Amino acid sequence: MTATTTPTSSALDAQATADLLPWTALADEIEELLQQLKNSSSVAVPPRIVMPVGKDGSLFCMPATDGQLAMTKLISFTPGNAGTDRPTIQGDIVVFDVATGQRQLILDGPTVTARRTAAVSLLAARRLAAQPLGPLLIIGAGVQGSAHLQAFAAGLGTREVWVHSRSSASAQKLVEQAQAIGLQARQVSDLAQAARHCPLIVTCTPAQAVVLNEAPHPQAFVCAVGAFTPQMVELAPELCHHFLQHGQIVVDTEDAGHEAGDLLQAGIDIAALPTLAEVVQQNWPRPQAAVLFKSCGWGGWDLAATRLALRQHLAAIDK
Template sequence: MSLLDASTTAAALPYPRLVQAVEALLRDDDVQVPARLVHPLPSGGSLFVMPATDTRLAVVKLITFVPDNPSHGRPAIHGDVIVFDARSGLRRCVLDGPTVTARRTAAVTVAAARRLAACPAGPLLIVGAGVQGRAHLEAFVTALGVQQVSIASRNTQSAAALAAHAAALGARARVVDEPNAALADHPLVVSCTTAHGVVLDASPRRDAFVAAIGAFTPQMIEWAPAVVRAIAADGTIVVDTRDADHEAGDLLQAGVDVAAWPTLGDVIRDTPLWRQQQGKRPVFFKSCGWAGWDLAAARCAVPPLAHAADGRSG
């Protein structure tokens, strides 16, 4: 059994391969994902218990999310992803939970952008320069080849650090002061703040692909309800999974009938629900998280051939 730290977990989850694993998982009828348990903590945070299985692996992610931790110099997310052999029940490895969460979330966004974005090469606007901002920067640069990035954050030091990281990856990067004004120049937009109030209240471009990552509970919101309603009327909304029906704060607070819109799985499988929405722009992709994405990460970290050999050896 292997215990992988943050850097080793990241090395086991290269973005191009992780994007492929996400898409493959959505085509796999053997994947089972029970409802996740979210238990409140006295600090105002939450404990998440998220299981998922297929015919080969069983995973459970145990993480805590405490939104005000960054103000005290601590990461907002702590925890682990435990990976088991689905047949023998043996524990195969333990992955670093925050690293898995960051990388699989960004990989899901890239999988959506590959199918839905009119201009997948960018330029890209990232709103929020935290962990998810960094993960999405790396994923879009390494898996989609984006070369021009703008970064907006209320924390100017974090924005400057992320711009420097983009330059180290070979992309041209700049910091922008006002994200609403920058929307007009960017066909790719990722909002990944932890805000509980509106951050973006301007309309994206007609050809925009917007990935709204930050508001993953009904109480959270990044995009103004009027903007979301306008996209619903004139464009396309896609959610990561049906869990978004009761979790997607941006959509719920806008009064959108979330269940009427397709999931990323519908897009990958080309279902009738998705086909009736094709051709409408802009696209608003709402991601709330799902244990299936953690299972996709586990598939990357525990390759089938190595797994089979381990199983034969007992």
């Protein structure tokens, strides 16, 4: 290939990637993709490949296309990096033009993962939370805790945040981040009391053990994002069954059937549960009872984020 025909593309760092993915626009793009799935065969999202590497680590490969662009996310997940200066998730997303095969963009993989995960939670909360204004309880003060704080503040108008973490220093750091953007925020130690008070709850821990045991607020919207393998867990089985009997459980995609550790360990028939796509496509009325939204991740969320990022990137170039 000669220099004149070599495709050119930009490799963006974490901040540049985040700048292309504003929260509300990203949630809207995810909703648009779900609507598109109803009437179009151009969207293809093969099952992700997960290859075990090292001690407890995994290598994820997640391709997808909408017929116009094709992308693949290649990231490593290294739990042993927790508590060190190295992130637990590292990698990139590479974007190609379907018509020409040219590489168009390289995005920071962990940034896309964090933002699209929180934006999916935001979309689910917009549709399913009985009391979307909160207060919001965040359990786990890492990358996803920060992403959900920003997403819910920007997209739901959340103004009050409670934070619980096994690390007091991490919790205080997230509290200070919330206060810096004008929110009321506090660190809490009594998790059961906080769960009963807050109608919005996000669990985003390393999912090595149960962190939420008791039935929360009667109109709670609980978004569980930490557990995305059969071995991982954040919610007690009894709590999952409480939602099944007294409220509603919604999963992000059908892939939860072999990934949602919380529900699998509770012995719940995941295949019988509605997905976020059904909620969007059928335009569900907002529930007034408690809802558990179980999020495991899906390449389609990355596809939606990639579409938005590429549009924003090309628009900036054209200016």
